[in-house]
Amino acid sequence: xxxxxxxxxxxxxxxxxxxxxxxxxxxxxxxxxxxxxxxxxxxxxxxxxxxxxxxxxxxxxxxxxxxxxxxxxxxxxxxxxxxxxxxxxxxxxxxxxxxxxxxxxxxxxxxxxxxxxxxxxxxxxxxxxxxxxxxxxxxxxxxxxxxxxxxxxxxxxxxxxxxxxxxxxxxxxxxxxxxxxxxxxxxxxxxxxxxxxxxxxxxxxxxxxxxxxxxxxxxxxxxxxxxxxxxxxxxxxxxxxxxxxxxxxxxxxxxxxxxxxxxxxxxxxxxxxxxxxxxxxxxxxxxxxxxxxxxxxxxxxxxxxxxxxx
Amino acid sequence: xxxxxxxxxxxxxxxxxxxxxxxxxxxxxxxxxxxxxxxxxxxxxxxxxxxxxxxxxxxxxxxxxxxxxxxxxxxxxxxxxxxxxxxxxxxxxxxxxxxxxxxxxxxxxxxxxxxxxxxxxxxxxxxxxxxxxxxxxxxxxxxxxxxxxxxxxxxxxxxxxxxxxxxxxxxxxxxxxxxxxxxxxxxxxxxxxxxxxxxxxxxxxxxxxxxxxxxxxxxxxxxxxxxxxxxxxxxxxxxxxxxxxxxxxxxxxxxxxxxxxxxxxxxxxxxxxxxxxxxxxxxxxxxxxxxxxxxxxxxxxxxxxxxxxx
Numbered sequence: 001x002x003x004x005x006x007x008x009x010x011x012x013x014x015x016x017x018x019x020x021x022x023x024x025x026x027x028x029x030x031x032x033x034x035x036x037x038x039x040x041x042x043x044x045x046x047x048x049x050x051x052x053x054x055x056x057x058x059x060x061x062x063x064x065x066x067x068x069x070x071x072x073x074x075x076x077x078x079x080x081x082x083x084x085x086x087x088x089x090x091x092x093x094x095x096x097x098x099x100x101x102x103x104x105x106x107x108x109x110x111x112x113x114x115x116x117x118x119x120x121x122x123x124x125x126x127x128x129x130x131x132x133x134x135x136x137x138x139x140x141x142x143x144x145x146x147x148x149x150x151x152x153x154x155x156x157x158x159x160x161x162x163x164x165x166x167x168x169x170x171x172x173x174x175x176x177x178x179x180x181x182x183x184x185x186x187x188x189x190x191x192x193x194x195x196x197x198x199x200x201x202x203x204x205x206x207x208x209x210x211x212x213x214x215x216x217x218x219x220x221x222x223x224x225x226x227x228x229x230x231x232x233x234x235x236x237x238x239x240x241x242x243x244x245x246x247x248x249x250x251x252x253x254x255x256x257x258x259x260x261x262x263x264x265x266x267x268x269x270x271x272x273x274x275x276x277x278x279x280x281x282x283x284x285x286x287x288x289x290x291x292x293x294x295x296x297x298x299x300x301x302x303x304x305x306x307x308x309x310x
Numbered sequence: 311x312x313x314x315x316x317x318x319x320x321x322x323x324x325x326x327x328x329x330x331x332x333x334x335x336x337x338x339x340x341x342x343x344x345x346x347x348x349x350x351x352x353x354x355x356x357x358x359x360x361x362x363x364x365x366x367x368x369x370x371x372x373x374x375x376x377x378x379x380x381x382x383x384x385x386x387x388x389x390x391x392x393x394x395x396x397x398x399x400x401x402x403x404x405x406x407x408x409x410x411x412x413x414x415x416x417x418x419x420x421x422x423x424x425x426x427x428x429x430x431x432x433x434x435x436x437x438x439x440x441x442x443x444x445x446x447x448x449x450x451x452x453x454x455x456x457x458x459x460x461x462x463x464x465x466x467x468x469x470x471x472x473x474x475x476x477x478x479x480x481x482x483x484x485x486x487x488x489x490x491x492x493x494x495x496x497x498x499x500x501x502x503x504x505x506x507x508x509x510x511x512x513x514x515x516x517x518x519x520x521x522x523x524x525x526x527x528x529x530x531x532x533x534x535x536x537x538x539x540x541x542x543x544x545x546x547x548x549x550x551x552x553x554x555x556x557x558x559x560x561x562x563x564x565x566x567x568x569x570x571x572x573x574x575x576x577x578x579x580x581x582x583x584x585x586x587x588x589x590x591x592x593x594x595x596x597x598x599x600x601x602x603x604x605x606x607x608x609x610x611x612x613x614x615x616x617x618x619x620x
Contacts, residue, residue, distance in 0.1 A: 018361040018591065025359060027492040049335060051328040051594045052374045053362065054381050064362045071364050182337040182605075257567055257585065275567065277602050281328065284361045285595030292587050295492075 002101040005031045006305070007294050008094060010081050010239065011110035013039020014283035015270025015290075017065040019108045022291030024072035028298070029305075031104070032069070032076045033096060038062030039112050040233075040271075041280060045136040045162045050280050058136075061280075084239055090265060090303045105303050108290045109240055109253065109261075109268040110283075113233035118150060122205030123229070130211025131227045135159040138226075139166045147226035148173050148214055150202055156230040157184040163228065164191050171222060172196040173214075202227075235272045248274050259290035267293050312411040315341045316615070317604050318404060320391050320549065321420035323349020324593035325580025325600075327375040329418045332601030334382035338608070339615075341414070342379070342386045343406060348372030349422050350543075350581075351590060355446040355472045360590050368446075371590075394549055400575060400613045415613050418600045419550055419563065419571075419578040420593075423543035428460060432515030433539070440521025441537045445469040448536075449476045457536035458483050458524055460512055466540040467494040473538065474501045481532060482506040483524075512537075545582045558584050569600035577603050 007023050009016045012034030023030040041047065044058030053061060069076070079096040084107065086092050094102040115133050117123060123131055132138040135149075139162050147167045149160045156172060157180030164170045170193060172178070178198055180188065188194050201217040205227055214222045235252045237245075246262035248254050252274040259267045269286035271278050298304040317333050319326045322344030333340040351357065354368030363371060379386070389406040394417065397403050404412040425443050427433060433441055442448040445459075449472050457477045459470045466482060467490030473480045480503060482488070488508055490498065498504050511527040515537050524532045545562045547555075556572035558564050562584040569577045579596035581588050608614040 014361075021361055022359065025491055025493045027496060049332065049598075050362065051324075051331055051378060051598070052360065052371060054374075054378045061362060064364075068361060068364045181335055183335045186337060258587075277568075277599070279595075279598055281591075281598050282595045285589075285592045288359075288361070288589055288591050289587065 002093075002103050003031070005029045005102065005104045006298065007031075007106045007108060007291075008033065008092065008102055008104035009108045009110060010034070011039065011112055011270065011272075012037050012076065013041060013062075013110060013112050013270060014065070014280045015112075015287040016108070016110035017062075017069050018284040018287030019110060019269055019291045020069055020074050020287075021072065022288045023108075023294060024069075024074050026291060026295040028291075028295065030074050031102065032074060033079055033081055033102075034076070035078070035080055037066055037076070037078075040115075043134045043136045045139075045158070047280065081239060084243055086243055086263070086265070090301055092265070105265070106294045106297060107243075107266045108287070108294065109237075109245075109266065109272060110270045110287060110290075111236040111239060112271045113235050115229075116232045116234055118202060118229050118231055120202050120204055122207070122211075126205055126207060126211045126227070129209065130207065130225055131205060131229065133229055135162045135228055138228075139163050142167045142226045144168050145225040146223065147171075147228060148222060148224050149228045149230060151230035151232070152176065152178045152198075153230065153232065154180045154184055157181070157188055159228050159230050160194050161187055161191065163226075164194050167226065168193065170194045171224070173200050173202060173216075174198045175201050233271065237272055240266070240268065240272070250274070255286070257289070258293045259286050260293055265297060312403075312413050313341070315339045315412065315414045316608065317341075317416045317418060317601075318343065318402065318412055318414035319418045319420060320344070321349065321422055321580065321582075322347050322386065323351060323372075323420060323422050323580055324375070324590045325422075325597040326418070326420035327372075327379050328594040328597030329420060329579055329601045330379055330384050330597075331382065332598045333418075333604060334379075334384050336601060336605040338601075338605065340384050341412065342384060343389055343391055343412075344386070345390055346388070347376055347386070350425075353444045353446045355449075355468070357590065391549060394553055396553060396573070396575070400611055402575070415575070416604045416607060417553075417576045418569075418597070418604065419547075419555075419576065419582060420580045420597060420600075421546040421549060422581045423545050425539075426542045426544055428512060428539050428541055430512050430514055432517070432521075436515055436517060436521045436537070439519065440517065440535055441515060441539065443539055445472045445538055448538075449473050452477045452536045454478050455535040456533065457481075457538060458532060458534050459538045459540060461540035461542070462486065462488045462508075463540065463542065464490045464494055467491070467498055469538050469540050470504050471497055471501065473536075474504050477536065478503065480504045481534070483510050483512060483526075484508045485511050543581065547582055550576070550578065550582070560584070565596070567599070568603045569596050570603055575607060
């Protein structure tokens with residue numbers, strides 16, 4: 001049986017949940033489909049830059065978003081969209097991995113990103129045996145150990161800061177430029193057990209049962225028990241590509257200020273779009289804009305059904 | 311004595327406070343100057359559309375923002391900017407009403423809006439004697455009374471909803487189109503003591519000591535004790551105009567997706583800009599973008615001084 005909605009929101013992070021809240025406030029029949037409540041941010045140890053929340057974990061912040069969504073009784077399917085087709089103006093047809101079928105008048109793609117791999121020998125072999133992609137999840141396993149963080153972004157800096165509270169030493173391995181948020185750069189400079197090496201590249205992760213060392217391209221070896229990889233993200237835009245939505249050279253979805261894509265009826269928000277600077281607050285605003293644009297679109301096309309809401 | 315800053319944030323609502331939080335995180339020497347902590351939203355009874363906060367008063371939400379700002383020890387001057395001049399690239403000079411002098415490398419204008427007047431006979435005379443611009447402030451004074459709300463926006467709808475909890479009857483007087491957020495439109499339809507009249511205009515507010523009636527242009531009279539005026543807002547962009555920043559026909563400041571104005575070193579965010587749809591979450595994101603753009607600008611121009619922050 002095909003279930004019908006005014007709008008299908010794909011993704012349940014900052015952008016998707018904010019979009020869903022606003023869609024519900026517009027009395028639109030809304031469905032959220034996502035792998036996981038909250039998106040990637042739930043693995044972040046401390047969030048201090050969502051205005052209005054001074055400091056809390058990514059998980060706790062997303063619990064607040066979840067409560068907000070649940071207040072409007074918006075259905076959430078913990079599932080994944082396998083395919084979407086545009087049948088005609090105002091009619092999209094989607095299938096989920098679990099085999100459910102959805103018809104929706106509009107789409108909001110808030111599909112976020114996936115973490116990039118380093119693609120060096122040893123990375124796969126030692127995953128969960130010293131190689132990790134999430135300091136929040138695994139930092140406590142490295143109490144008193146020596147670890148490296150690979151990457152030069154603010155996310156890498158935050159991983160290093162968290163790890164330095166557990167590990168004996170943290171070495172940040174940066175290929176070209178180290179560019180944390182200044183506040184985190186300062187914190188790193190003040191942390192005695194963090195060292196930053198710039199202009200180095202990992203050649204191999206080696207060991208027997210577990211990680212024992214990292215071999216750099218310059219031939220040096222670092223004796224470590226943990227390798228945290230934070231080398232960026234890939235936008236998840238396969239669904240958009242399948243729909244024929246324009247994509248830029250970074251595989252992001254270009255949007256305008258009102259979260260409209262190149263395809264009528266398809267809106268996008270959050271880390272999968274071409275906004276230069278990715279932030280939770282920015283994603284939430286893009287989600288809100290997407291909802292408003294959906295509402296305007298349905299109005300213009302005469303596709304809006306009046307319903308009584310909460 | 312002239313006090314020097316990297317960035318002067320003018321305004322202390324969603325946009326200004328969010329901008330200040332981000333500026334502080336960029337380790338910029340930041341000053342906020344504003345009439346009042348929180349901006350216009352603090353007079354709003356219930357805010358249910360700032361993602362992450364299900365339902366709270368505008369005042370309480372802005373207290374959260376205030377705590378967040380105070381966490382970074384950002385100075386806030388409860389004062390008003392009288393004039394700003396651009397001396398040269400990276401050097402603005404501002405004076406406050408209280409006679410303080412400020413030098414800043416960049417500006418973030420988050421000056422918001424002021425409420426529009428109805429401009430009819432009786433409006434001025436009966437202000438605070440039946441005429442009000444703030445249901446949150448004054449609704450309880452009208453317990454058991456008959457009142458009108460003038461305006462067709464979502465703000466007018468929210469005023470009517472709040473008033474209906476106190477007043478005996480609420481009549482919404484709408485000149486042309488009534489366009490609340492659908493969720494509020496539904497709520498109004500369900501509230502028995504709210505009536506909406508569309509296509510009517512107020513000619514005069516009349517009475518002796520206090521408001522006694524509203525006279526419409528069609529000749530009809532409504533016997534009421536309260537008149538709540540919610541007929542829109544004027545962007546406060548005199549400072550921007552004085553600086554030669556481009557302004558559109560609505561007197562708003564056009565910005566790009568990164569909160570840049572037409573003038574180098576001047577950034578703008580929130581209700582004073584040309585974003586079509588004004589929302590707290592959108593203003594907060596624009597403020598964050600403005601801070602990031604300030605940081606990038608100072609970097610590009612070689613105007614950034616490295617400082618140790620929190």
